[in-house]
Amino acid sequence: MSGSNKTDFTNPSVFILLGIPGLEAAHVWIAIPFCAMYAIALLGNFTILFIVKKEPSLHEPMYYFLCMLAVTDLVLSTSILPKMLSIFWFNSSEINFNACLTQLYVFHSFSVMESGIFVAMAVDRYVAICDPLRHSTILTNPVVSKIGLAVVLRGGVLILPYPFLVRQWSYCRTNRISQAYCAHMAVVKLACGDTSVSSYYGLFVLFCVMGLDAIFIVVSYTQILRAIFNLPTKDARLKTFGTCISHLCSILVFYIPGLFLSLATRFDQTVPQHFHVLFTNVYYLMPPMLNPIIYGVRTKQIWGRLLHLFICKGA
Template sequence: MSDSNTTDFTNPSTFILLGIPGLEAAHAWLSIPYSIVYAMAILSNFTILFIVKMEPSLHEPMYYFLCMLAATDLVLSTSILPKMLVIFWFNSREIDFDACLVQMYFIHCFTAMESGIFMAMALDRYMAICHPLRHSTILTNAVVAKIGLVVVLRGIILILPLPFLVRWRPYCFTNIIAHTYCEHMAVVKLACSDTHLSNYYGLFVALFVASVDLAFIVVSYTQILRVIFSLPTKEARLKTFGTCGSHLCVISCSYIPSLFSFLTHRFGQNVPLYFHILVATVYLLLPPMLNPIIYGVRTKQIWKTLLRFFPSKGG
């Protein structure tokens, strides 16, 4: 029997991911819905990227931001699912320490990017509805590219200290991570030195990104709703609100479970570990599948373009 659980891990070579503790017997069954979700996420996001690239009428800020969201979701889901499925299928739980840090960085970095993209999409909807005559002149391709660059750089810079703070800590208790992936707090809890800096910085990043982005989104949609309710007819109000419906659905699918996971991780001591891990995986894996589906169903331009690639037999 290896003594890996009692060795000095000041420079650990590997960590052990347990998967979902308490549900080990169901790992094989759980892999089925997770595989389906991942396959649908890959297919639907690549479909969005393909449609926007092939259809010139979709070369607009809203769809450029949607492509950014699709690319982010592809990286985010791929950072988690393959290793998770290897654990479920082959019980291969080891992950190299550096690979663990890379996975941690990608997960949190692209989560921050996704939140920034939601904020950018709210800006686009605000300009399109509240200032329609100035929309195309303000949100030019160059401005959209700059916004995308700021969102990417913000995520890269804010999350960059996290793996270094984890790397510099000694690990002298265990190298077992009770999770399906290398989540920041799950790794930090294994350190045997003072982790206040890592805890506080991680909390600062989470609160900063969420508060700034959500505040901007709330202000944008407050102004949007004010304009919508001032429209003269019910039909006009419903039509205008419908253009924002997909964005609001996507935001809800992402922020609600992530907020729940964040709160239960820090304050839900009585929440079963397996339930917390299930929520933590769902909030990272479900939005990448749902985002392109919601936009595809609720956005007429995307839906019509998609149908053109699958003409009816009688056509």
């Protein structure tokens, strides 16, 4: 086992995930709310998938994109939570080098996919509000499938260099990762020599994905708001804007903390490590947990179908 702080090795056989350094004594208790968040995420996202599948009236682009979001959230949370809980509860901190690279790739590629799905949802809201008469002819099932495929391919291709670049570095400092999962920059910081290629490419992905996606969403909502303000009555404006609230809430939960954390990881050295790691872990569990709640409560069709299921079972 390569568990020493200082040793000479290249591509170690294992990494040691430290969980939340400085809060080791509280790991058992920290794991309880994390486990609860994961359970809520699993229940909520599987419920969304079940309801959309069973209800023919929900077989529309908006709900297809919502299903893509649910699947992405399930993969995202599952890629890091089981290992995280095993560290907190069973002190199982070792992770195979190749397993670490796999976790890194899956986690980051599905994060990029999630951002792309929010853009696709913005396109759906734009067409539905700005050109409602052509919505069904523009966003047909084949078009939705192609958008979904493009989102998946973009996430997979953009993140593909991450594990290949990480694999080529020499790790002569330590194999201990101050995280509960294999994040890209956390692994890169362990490498010796000049790792600027990985750092610069990570920044490129950050601004290419979050930056461009955020700009596209802002432009879309600028046009959406213009269309809403041109509606004749206040009730019509409120009703139309209400169809965007769920999407906007999910965007805020995903983008704002994510951008802050990505930049803080690279540039801010003043934040205490245990606070940064804890906040990062909480952040990546928040969207998978909150998205089904936001859409379930705010979307009448889903909420109504869910109530109908419970009423029928209780009858």
